[in-house]
Amino acid sequence: MSLVNTPPRTGGFIPRDRSWQPDALTPQYKTSVRRSPQSALLSFPSTLSEETSPVFGHAMLGELDNDLILNYAKPGESAIGPRIIVHGRVLDENGRGVPGALVEFWQANAGGRYRHKKESYQAALDPNFGGCGRTITGEDGSYEFRTIYPGPYPWPNGMNDWRPAHIHFSLFGHGFAQRLITQMYFEGDPHIPLCPILSTVKSQEAIDALTALLDMNRTVPMDSRAFKFDMVLRGRRQTYFENRTEGL
Amino acid sequence: MQRLDYLRESPSQTAGPYVHIGCTPNFTGIEIFGGDLGTSMKTGPVQGEEITIRGTVFDGTGTPLRDAMIEIWQPDAAGLFPSANETRGTADPNFTGWGRSPGDMVTGEFTFETVKPGAVPYPDGRMQAPHITAWIVARGINIGLHTRIYFADEEAANATDPILTRLEHQNRVPTLLARKEADGVYRFDIHLQGPNETVFFDI
Numbered sequence: 015m016s017l018v019n020t021p022p023r024t025g026g027f028i029p030r031d032r033s034w035q036p037d038a039l040t041p042q043y044k045t046s047v048r049r050s051p052q053s054a055l056l057s058f059p060s061t062l063s064e065e066t067s068p069v070f071g072h073a074m075l076g077e078l079d080n081d082l083i084l085n086y087a088k089p090g091e092s093a094i095g096p097r098i099i100v101h102g103r104v105l106d107e108n109g110r111g112v113p114g115a116l117v118e119f120w121q122a123n124a125g126g127r128y129r130h131k132k133e134s135y136q137a138a139l140d141p142n143f144g145g146c147g148r149t150i151t152g153e154d155g156s157y158e159f160r161t162i163y164p165g166p167y168p169w170p171n172g173m174n175d176w177r178p179a180h181i182h183f184s185l186f187g188h189g190f191a192q193r194l195i196t197q198m199y200f201e202g203d204p205h206i207p208l209c210p211i212l213s214t215v216k217s218q219e220a221i222d223a224l225t226a227l228l229d230m231n232r233t234v235p236m237d238s239r240a241f242k243f244d245m246v247l248r249g250r251r252q253t254y255f256e257n258r259t260e261g262l
Numbered sequence: 263m264q265r266l267d268y269l270r271e272s273p274s275q276t277a278g279p280y281v282h283i284g285c286t287p288n289f290t291g292i293e294i295f296g297g298d299l300g301t302s303m304k305t306g307p308v309q310g311e312e313i314t315i316r317g318t319v320f321d322g323t324g325t326p327l328r329d330a331m332i333e334i335w336q337p338d339a340a341g342l343f344p345s346a347n348e349t350r351g352t353a354d355p356n357f358t359g360w361g362r363s364p365g366d367m368v369t370g371e372f373t374f375e376t377v378k379p380g381a382v383p384y385p386d387g388r389m390q391a392p393h394i395t396a397w398i399v400a401r402g403i404n405i406g407l408h409t410r411i412y413f414a415d416e417e418a419a420n421a422t423d424p425i426l427t428r429l430e431h432q433n434r435v436p437t438l439l440a441r442k443e444a445d446g447v448y449r450f451d452i453h454l455q456g457p458n459e460t461v462f463f464d465i
Contacts, residue, residue, distance in 0.1 A: 027465070029464070030271065030464065031270065032464065034270055035273060035274055035405050036274060036404040036405055037404065038403070038404055038405070040404060043402070045401050046276075046402045047322075048325075048402070048455060049321050049322070049327070049400065049401075049402035049403055049455070050402075050403075050404075050455065051460075052455055052459060053459055053462075055462050056425070056428070056429065057464040058424075058425060058428065058464075059385060059465075060465050061385060061465075062343065062348075062383070063335070063337075063343075063382060063390075063395045063410075064408075066343040067345055068344065068360035069344070069346050070299075076295065079295060085294060086292065105269055106269070107269050107271060108268065108269075109267065109268070119284060120283040120285075120287075129283065129291075130279075130283055130290055131291070132329075144292045145292070146284050146287045146294065148295065182278060182280075184277075184281075188347060189347075190397070191408075193333070193406060194406070195274060196273065196275045197275040197276075197278075211275060214276075215273040215275075220273045223273055224275065245272045246270060246271050247271065247272070248271050249269075
């Protein structure tokens with residue numbers, strides 16, 4: 015087989031870098047102790063089952079799906095808290111934008127309280143804040159939504175653990191192997207170095223990868239501050255060798 | 263030196279105790295978006311054998327998880343994926359292939375109403391046994407866990423499956439098999455830890 019003038023083919027997904035991703039067992043985050051698999055994961059190359067993914071069309075989105083200030087508010091009212099815009103791009107490891115990616119997000123209200131039956135923190139619920147939103151990335155992988163700056167809150171782990179302000183993200187790409195859930199933190203939050211959940215990532219570089227920066231260029235004067243947060247999904251190999259011919 | 267300008271995958275973080283607010287808000291009582299995604303895998307009459315898959319996720323002490331979210335992804339009865347990058351044909355238009363379950367609020371049991379998947383080839387051309395991809399997230403799980411649901415009643419196909427036959431510890435294969443417990447109903451429990459720990463995949 016000649017390599018000359020052979021167009022590259024799209025191969026399987028680049029293996030996940032387990033030395034970069036958090037381990038399953040992280041004793042400082044106590045719940046992980048009994049919820050972490052002990053056996054080695056079974057590694058194998060991605061197959062069609064992982065290289066395909068459900069399709070979500072822009073048509074399913076409502077006008078306010080990506081506006082947490084209004085999407086649970088009574089008509090004429092809005093959620094309480096510092097108004098912010100969160101925006102960025104969903105990229106793959108090759109640096110390409112991932113279009114058509116479903117991005118779901120959820121968060122506590124400005125007082126650090128979630129709208130959930132099992133949530134017991136004494137901070138007040140905001141009757142105009144549901145705490146969830148969703149969008150689908152554009153052709154270049156870009157997304158944006160409007161919300162309020164979430165509050166930090168205490169949680170039962172150690173005797174005095176507090177979560178930094180954060181927003182949860184759930185991401186679909188073009189293959190089920192790319193499925194990812196993560197959290198976004200905010201530049202300058204003093205709880206960042208203290209958090210037992212954030213410390214499951216293994217380096218300052220990894221913490222930085224989850225920390226959004228204040229983006230004055232996208233801030234709307236007299237209205238909302240903006241934070242920029244890019245996310246990266248696994249990429250696929252480009253290969254000339256995917257279909258080997260006999261004898262190679 | 264030049265630099266390899268690849269990006270690194272975003273680090274995963276736990277879905278936390280309130281993943282249902284973000285992914286199945288209506289299940290938690292937040293009425294929004296006109297309903298939750300993934301609650302139904304059928305949008306009309308589907309081809310093939312309709313089945314129910316039920317199961318529970320257990321932690322290392324045998325306690326059921328009541329705050330997990332389970333997603334499944336599978337081909338239709340003919341082995342075709344309802345995916346934009348399916349190139350082998352067109353999947354059943356009434357089948358989404360994707361389901362999402364928050365589990366029962368009290369028992370934690372998840373349920374999927376789906377179809378028995380058709381077989382799909384491995385990259386080298388060998389046929390894989392019929393299977394469903396499953397993904398589990400929850401509080402205490404730092405990175406989503408991938409596994410596969412195979413079927414105990416597909417003995418011949420399972421015996422030559424490229425993945426099942428690759429397992430060093432063959433006594434763990436049963437952790438990947440859904441078992442028929444009634445007509446059209448299969449059980450697939452997931453054990454995060456312990457002697458029956460489910461085989462989880464790095465794919």
